[in-house]
Amino acid sequence: xxNKRHPMLVRLWRDPVWRAVLFQVLLILAVVAMVAWVVNxxxxxxxxxxxxxxxxxxxxxxxxxIIQTLVEYDESHTFGRTFLxxxxxxxxxxxxxxxxxTILGFLIGVARLSSNxxxxxxxxxxxxxxxxxxxxxxIFFWYFAVLGILPNPRQSISLFDSIFINVRxxxxxxxxxxxxxxxxxxxFMACLxxxxxxxFFMRSWLLKAQHQENKGQxxxxxxxxxxxxxxxIPLVTSFxxxxxxxxxxxxxxxxxxxxxxxxIPELAALWFALSIYTAAFIAEVVRSGIESVSKGQKEAAxxxxxxxxxxxxxxxxxxxMRVIIPPLTxxxxxxxxxxxxxxxxxxxxxxxxxxxTTLNQTGxxxxxxxxxxxxxxxxxxxxxxxxxxxxxxxxLVER
Amino acid sequence: xxxxMMEEKMIPAREPPVxxxxxxxxxxEKLFATPSQSLITLTLIxxxxxxxxxxxxxxxxxxxxxxxxxxxxxxxxxxxxxxTARLDQFIYGFYPESEIWRVNLFFVxxxxxxxxxxxxxxxxxxxxxxxxxxxxxxxxxxxxSGGYFGLPEVxxxxxxxxxxxxxxxxYGMLASLPVGVLLALGRRSSMPVIRTFCTAxxxxxxxxxxxxxxxxxxxxLPLFVPEEIVFDKLVRALIGIVMFQSAYMAEVVRGGLQxxxxxxxxxxxxxxxxxxxxxxxxxxPQALRLVIPGIVNTFIAxxxxxxxxxVIGLFDxxxxxxxxxxDPEWLGxxxxxxxxxxxxxxxxxxxxxxxxxxxxxx
Numbered sequence: 065x066x067n068k069r070h071p072m073l074v075r076l077w078r079d080p081v082w083r084a085v086l087f088q089v090l091l092i093l094a095v096v097a098m099v100a101w102v103v104n105x106x107x108x109x110x111x112x113x114x115x116x117x118x119x120x121x122x123x124x125x126x127x128x129x130i131i132q133t134l135v136e137y138d139e140s141h142t143f144g145r146t147f148l149x150x151x152x153x154x155x156x157x158x159x160x161x162x163x164x165x166t167i168l169g170f171l172i173g174v175a176r177l178s179s180n181x182x183x184x185x186x187x188x189x190x191x192x193x194x195x196x197x198x199x200x201x202x203i204f205f206w207y208f209a210v211l212g213i214l215p216n217p218r219q220s221i222s223l224f225d226s227i228f229i230n231v232r233x234x235x236x237x238x239x240x241x242x243x244x245x246x247x248x249x250x251x252f253m254a255c256l257x258x259x260x261x262x263x264f265f266m267r268s269w270l271l272k273a274q275h276q277e278n279k280g281q282x283x284x285x286x287x288x289x290x291x292x293x294x295x296x297i298p299l300v301t302s303f304x305x306x307x308x309x310x311x312x313x314x315x316x317x318x319x320x321x322x323x324x325x326x327x328i329p330e331l332a333a334l335w336f337a338l339s340i341y342t343a344a345f346i347a348e349v350v351r352s353g354i355e356s357v358s359k360g361q362k363e364a365a366x367x368x369x370x371x372x373x374x375x376x377x378x379x380x381x382x383x384x385m386r387v388i389i390p391p392l393t394x395x396x397x398x399x400x401x402x403x404x405x406x407x408x409x410x411x412x413x414x415x416x417x418x419x420x421t422t423l424n425q426t427g428x429x430x431x432x433x434x435x436x437x438x439x440x441x442x443x444x445x446x447x448x449x450x451x452x453x454x455x456x457x458x459x460l461v462e463r
Numbered sequence: 464x465x466x467x468m469m470e471e472k473m474i475p476a477r478e479p480p481v482x483x484x485x486x487x488x489x490x491x492e493k494l495f496a497t498p499s500q501s502l503i504t505l506t507l508i509x510x511x512x513x514x515x516x517x518x519x520x521x522x523x524x525x526x527x528x529x530x531x532x533x534x535x536x537x538x539x540x541x542x543x544x545x546x547t548a549r550l551d552q553f554i555y556g557f558y559p560e561s562e563i564w565r566v567n568l569f570f571v572x573x574x575x576x577x578x579x580x581x582x583x584x585x586x587x588x589x590x591x592x593x594x595x596x597x598x599x600x601x602x603x604x605x606x607x608s609g610g611y612f613g614l615p616e617v618x619x620x621x622x623x624x625x626x627x628x629x630x631x632x633x634y635g636m637l638a639s640l641p642v643g644v645l646l647a648l649g650r651r652s653s654m655p656v657i658r659t660f661c662t663a664x665x666x667x668x669x670x671x672x673x674x675x676x677x678x679x680x681x682x683x684l685p686l687f688v689p690e691e692i693v694f695d696k697l698v699r700a701l702i703g704i705v706m707f708q709s710a711y712m713a714e715v716v717r718g719g720l721q722x723x724x725x726x727x728x729x730x731x732x733x734x735x736x737x738x739x740x741x742x743x744x745x746x747x748p749q750a751l752r753l754v755i756p757g758i759v760n761t762f763i764a765x766x767x768x769x770x771x772x773x774v775i776g777l778f779d780x781x782x783x784x785x786x787x788x789x790d791p792e793w794l795g796x797x798x799x800x801x802x803x804x805x806x807x808x809x810x811x812x813x814x815x816x817x818x819x820x821x822x823x824x825x
Contacts, residue, residue, distance in 0.1 A: 088656035095660070102687045109686045180500050181493035182507050196812035197805045198767040201781050205805070208788070209797040274468070369470045401672035408774055419678055429682040437671045437679075444670035 106430065115427045122147070128421055130412045132328050143422050150414035151439060157334050157413065158400040164339035165399060166392075169346025176351045187347065195344040200405050202341055207333035207409045214329075217320050226313050228321055234332055235314035238325040244305035252298040259290045330411035334403065342399045346392060353388035354380065386458050393451050397444055404440075414439060532792040545796040546803045549787050553803075556623015556778055562615065565606050566626050572599060572606075573629065581818060600637055603630075619697040623778035625807065627697070631769040631779065635704040636762055642705060643712025644751075648742060650713065651720055661713070668710035673768055677703045681775040700772045708765050715757035719750030759819035763812045770808070780804055 076082045110117060122144035129139055134152040137145055175187035194202070212231070215221065220230040228235040241249065263270075270286070273279040314321040357380050365379040366372075406413035407420050414436060423432040495501040525540025529547055536542035546553070555566050576599055579591040607630070610616035622630070649661030668676065680703030684694060694702075723746050731741030751758070773782035784804045788797055 084654045088654050091656055091660065105689055106683075106686045109690060112690065179493070179496060180503055182504050186507065192813060193809065196763070196767075196809045196816070198770040198781065198808055200770045200773065201801060201805050201808065204781070204785065205797075205801045209801055212797065213795075370468065371470060374468055404672040404674045405771070407674065415672070415674055415678075419675060423678075423682070429686065433675060433679050433683060437667075437675050440672055440675065441667065441670040445666070 110430075113427070117428070117431070119431055121422075121426045121428055121431070124426075126422070126425070128425070130417055131410075132331065132412055143426065146422055147414070147418050147435065150412060150417040153411070153417075154400070154403055154406075154413040154415075154439075157331060157338065157403050157406065157411065160335050161338040161342065161399050161403065162396050164335065165342040165346055165395075168339060168343035169395075170350055172343060173347035173350025173354070176347060177354055191344045191347050193344075194340055195348075199337060199341045199402055200408060203333060203337040203405055203409055206337050207329065211329040211333050217316060220316075220321070226311075228314055228316075230321075231329070232320060232326075233329050234327040235321040236325045236327065237311045237313050240310045240312050242306070244302070245309050247305050248298050248302045251301045252294070255294045255297050259294055262290065328411075330406070330409050333409060334406050334411050338399055338402060341402070342395055345395050345398070349388055349391045349395060350384075353384040356387045357383045389458070390451060390455060393447055397447055400443060401440060533795060542796050542799050543803075545787075545793050545799050549793075552624060552787065553780060553783055554625045556626060556783060557621045558617060558623070558626070559615075559621065562609070562617055565609070565614070565617075568606050569603050569626070570629075572603060573633070596637060600634060603633070619695050622697065624783045625780045627772075627777060628766075628769050628779045630697075631701060631704060631772065632762075632766045634701055635708055635765050635769070638701075638705045639709040639712050639761075639765070640758070642709035644716050644747065646709060646713035647716035647720055650717055665710045665713050668707050669714070673704075673707050673771055674774055676707045677771060677775050679703065680706070696775070696777060700775060700777055704765065704768065708761065708768075711761050711764070712758070715754050715761055716750065718757060719752075719754035720746065722753050723750050756819055756823055759815060763815055766812060766815070767808065780807060 070078075107117070123142050125140055126143050126146045127139050130137060130146070130149055132153060133149045134156060135145075135149060137149050172187045172190055175183050176191065178184045178187070214229060214231045217228075217230045217232055220228040220235075222228050226237045266286075270283055273283050314326070361379055361383065362375055365375040370378065403413055404415040407416035410416065419432055419436045423429055426432070494504045521539070522541050525537050527536040527540060527542055527544050530536055530542075530544035531548065533542060533545070536544055551563075555563055558566055576591060576595045579585050580588065580595060585591075605611055606614075607622070607626075608617060608619065646661050646665055649657050650665060652658050652661070677700060680699045681696070684699050684702065688694070727745055727749070728741055731745050736744070769779055770781040772779050773785065778786065781804050784800045787793065788800050
C-alpha cells in the first residue's frame with residue numbers, strides 16, 4: 065500500500081482540532097496587537113496634544129452651570145458631581161418616558177384590535193406615522209416647532225389658573241408637605257407594600273380557598289380587609305400626627321413664574337417625543353401579544369362559563385403578557401438609550417453634560433466616553449440578566 | 464354559594480343577526496355595533512371634524528408655494544415656499560452646481576438597481592444582486608467624490624442633504640450585512656475564543672446608544688490611529704454606524720441560523736463539505752431568506768438613525784433643514800421644514816416596510 069506520508073505541518077493543518085486552536089491563537093494575537101497599537105497611538109497622540117490621562121479630572125471643579133439638577137449643584141462642584149447630575153437627569157426622563165409610553169402604547173395597541181373600524185384605523189395610522197419618522201426629528205419638532213413658539217411668561221396660557229404654559233416651560237402646582245404629612249406618606253407606602261407582598265404569598269391559597277364551600281366568604285373578607293387597611297391606617301395616622309398639605313401655586317413675579325414645579329421645555333419636548341415614538345412600538349408589541357392568544361382559548365373559557373372580565377384577566381392577559389414582556393423590556397431599553405438624543409436640544413442628560421460639556425472642557429475623550437458607555441452598558445446588561453431570569457420563570461413547562 | 468367567577472344562569476341564545484350586507488350593514492357592524500361603540504365613533508368623528516378642515520385650509524388652501532422669503536408668505540397658511548426655494552440644497556447639500564448631474568447619476572443608478580431587484584417581473588435577480596452589492600458602491604463613490612477620469616474632486620464636506628442620508632444608508636447597509644453575518648457565525652462557532660469575542664462585541668454595541676458610538680468614532684478614532692492618517696468625517700460616521708448596526712444585524716441573522724435544523728449541517732458534513740462550503744451554499748441561503756423581515760427592519764432603523772450624524776456636524780437631510788431654519792430670511796418656518804423632512808423620511812421607511820410586508824405574504 066502506497067500511503068503517502070504528508071509532512072507534519074500539512075497533517076496538523078488537516079486536523080480540525082489543531083486548526084481550531086491555530087485560528088483562536090491567531091485571533092488572540094491579532095486582537096492583542098491591535099489593542100497595543102491603538103493604546104500606543106492614543107498615548108502618543110494625547111502627549112502631542114498635551115492632554116493628561118487618568119480619572120483625576122473627576123475631582124476638579126467643573127465651572128459651568130446646569131439648567132436642571134435633581135441634586136444640589138453649582139459651578140464650584142466637581143466633574144464627578146456633573147456625572148451624577150447627568151445620570152440622574154437621564155434616569156428622570158427615562159422613568160417619565162417609560163410610564164407615559166406604556167400607558168399610551170397599551171391604549172393604542174388595544175385600540176388597534178378594536179372591532180370599531182374608525183378607532184382601529186386611527187390607531188394604525190398613529191403607529192405607521194410615528195414609528196417611521198426619525199426620533200431626532202420628532203424631538204426637534206416638539207422643541208422648536210411646538211414649545212418654541214409658545215407665548216412669553218406674561219401672556220402664558222393658563223389652565224384653571226394654576227398651570228401655566230409658556231416659552232420658558234410648564235409651571236405646575238406642587239404639594240408642600242409638613243413633617244406629619246411626610247409620615248403619613250411613608251405609612252401609606254409601607255401599608256401598600258405590605259399588602260402587595262401578602263397578596264403575592266397568599267395567592268395560591270386564596271385561589272384554592274375561593275372554591276371551597278365554607279371558605280369562599282372568608283376570602284372575600286380577607287381581600288376587603290387588605291384593601292381597606294391601605295386607606296384606613298394612613299387616615300388614622302393623619303389624625304394622630306399634625307398632617308398638613310398645601311399646594312404651592314406658581315405666581316408671576318417680574319418676567320417669570322416662581323414657585324411650584326417647572327417642567328423645562330427641553331424635558332417636556334424630550335419626554336413627549338420619546339413617549340410618543342416608543343408608544344408606537346409598544347402598541348405593536350401589545351397587539352401581537354394579544355393576537356398570539358388563540359381564539360380557541362377565549363372560546364374555551366367562555367364555554368366553561370367564565371364571565372367576559374374573567375376571561376380577560378384569567379386566560380387572555382396571563383398568556384399575552386408572556387409574549388409581551390420580553391419585547392416590552394427591549395423597548396424600555398431602547399427608550400433609555402434614545403434619551404441620549406437630549407444632547408441635540410440641550411437637555412442636561414448624561415451624554416449632554418458629560419460626554420458633551422465635560423469632554424470639551426477636559427479633552428479627556430477616552431475616559432469620558434468609556435464612563436458614559438459603561439453606564440448604558442450596565443443598565444442594558446442588568447436588564448437583560450433580569451429578563452433571562454424572568455423568561456426562565458415564565459416559560460411554559462411542557463411535558 | 465354565590466360565585467364571583469362563573470355565570471350562574473344559562474347564557475341566553477343570541478338574537479338572529481340583523482342584515483349585515485351593504486354599506487348600512489357594514490356601518491352597523493363596524494361603527495355602531497353597541498351604544499358605547501357608537502359613542503366612540505361619534506367622538507372620533509367630531510375630533511376629526513375639529514382637526515382636519517382647518518389643517519386642510521392651512522396646508523393647502525391658504526398655503527404659499529413659491530417665494531423668496533418668509534415675508535412673501537400668507538400669514539394664515541403654510542409657507543411651502545421655504546421648501547421649494549431650498550429644495551436643491553435639501554437634496555444636494557453644498558455640492559457644486561455644475562457637478563449636480565453626478566448626484567443625479569447616483570440617484571438613477573440606485574433607482575435602476577433597486578427597481579430591478581424589487582419588481583418581480585424583471586428576470587436576472589442574481590446579476591442585479593451582484594451589481595448592487597459589488598459594483599454599485601464602487602461606481603457611486605467614484606461618481607460622487609470624483610478625482611478620476613477627469614471628474615473634478617468634490618470633498619465630502621460639500622456633500623449634504625438627502626444625498627448624504629442615502630449614501631450613509633446605502634454604505635451602512637452594504638457593510639453591516641456581511642459583518643453582521645460573520646459575527647453571527649462567530650457567535651455560534653464551536654471555538655470558545657471566537658465565540659466569546661463575537662458575543663462581547665455584539666453585546667457591547669447593542670448596550671450603548673448610537674450617539675455615544677458616533678461621538679466615539681468622531682472624537683476617539685483620530686486618537687486611535689497615527690497622526691498621519693486622517694479620516695474623512697463622513698467615513699468616521701460610517702464606521703460608527705457600521706460598528707453599531709452590524710451588532711443588531713448579527714442578532715437578526717443568528718435568529719435565522721437557529722431556525723435551520725441541525726440535520727442540514729450534518730447532511731453537508733456527510734457529503735464531505737467543509738465549514739465554509741456548508742455555510743455559504745446550504746445554511747446561509749436558507750437562514751437569510753427566513754429573516755428578510757428582520758433585515759428590513761434593521762435597515763429601516765439604520766435609515767432613521769442616519770439623522771443622528773447631525774450631532775457630529777454632518778449635514779444629512781434633517782440637519783440641513785435644521786440649518787436652513789436659522790436663516791433670518793426664513794425665521795419661523797420650523798413647522799413646514801420639519802413636516803417636509805418628516806414626510807421624506809416617512810415615505811422611505813413606510814415604503815420599505817410595506818414592500819417587505821408584501822414580500823412576506825407572497
